Amino acid sequence: MAASGDKSPEPAAAAASPSSRHWMDRIFYPTILAGIIGSGVGLVSKHGKVHGLGNISATYATNFAIVTGCYCGAREFVRVSRRSDPDDLLNSAIAGLGSGALLGRLQAGQVGAIRYSIIFSVVGTTVDYATIKLLPMLQSYRESVSNKEIKLPDWSPIQVLDEEALAKKRAREQQLLAQRNIAITENKSQ
Numbered sequence: 001m002a003a004s005g006d007k008s009p010e011p012a013a014a015a016a017s018p019s020s021r022h023w024m025d026r027i028f029y030p031t032i033l034a035g036i037i038g039s040g041v042g043l044v045s046k047h048g049k050v051h052g053l054g055n056i057s058a059t060y061a062t063n064f065a066i067v068t069g070c071y072c073g074a075r076e077f078v079r080v081s082r083r084s085d086p087d088d089l090l091n092s093a094i095a096g097l098g099s100g101a102l103l104g105r106l107q108a109g110q111v112g113a114i115r116y117s118i119i120f121s122v123v124g125t126t127v128d129y130a131t132i133k134l135l136p137m138l139q140s141y142r143e144s145v146s147n148k149e150i151k152l153p154d155w156s157p158i159q160v161l162d163e164e165a166l167a168k169k170r171a172r173e174q175q176l177l178a179q180r181n182i183a184i185t186e187n188k189s190q
Helices: 011-015 018-043 051-082 087-145 164-189
Strands: none
Touching: 018 051, 051 087
């Protein structure tokens, strides 16, 4: 037996993996993003004329957020239950089946549960697969952009001027202002 002074690590702290601390990245942010996308879909929906643009946008945003929140929550629950990696696509398939069955049952009965579970499983797994494949490319692009100074093309009307070019510009503006003042005084004298 261990001495009373020895303390063993608590099971909850030992079971918590570093990836479980980032649940906001896997549940909260996708849900917020889905709400924003749903709002945009509502803005271009043909039902906006009948129900009002604000109402239909809010409805779409809410529905997209509910579906995404249920799916992402189920995926995280499956990941924790299976003690697997966040990138495991089997988690996505199982979560799609479960959340689709639940939401489909609420929406359209038993037939809807089967149909929605298949749809959620396929779409959710496809989106997760695409995210896994695209994330490294997006991160490398972000790093390449952040390491470089953004340079505007020569034809751009917006130019970043150094001290010498800025002094030339001010001199040219002063010259044009003087010419304009001369032209105005000549017109007044006539």
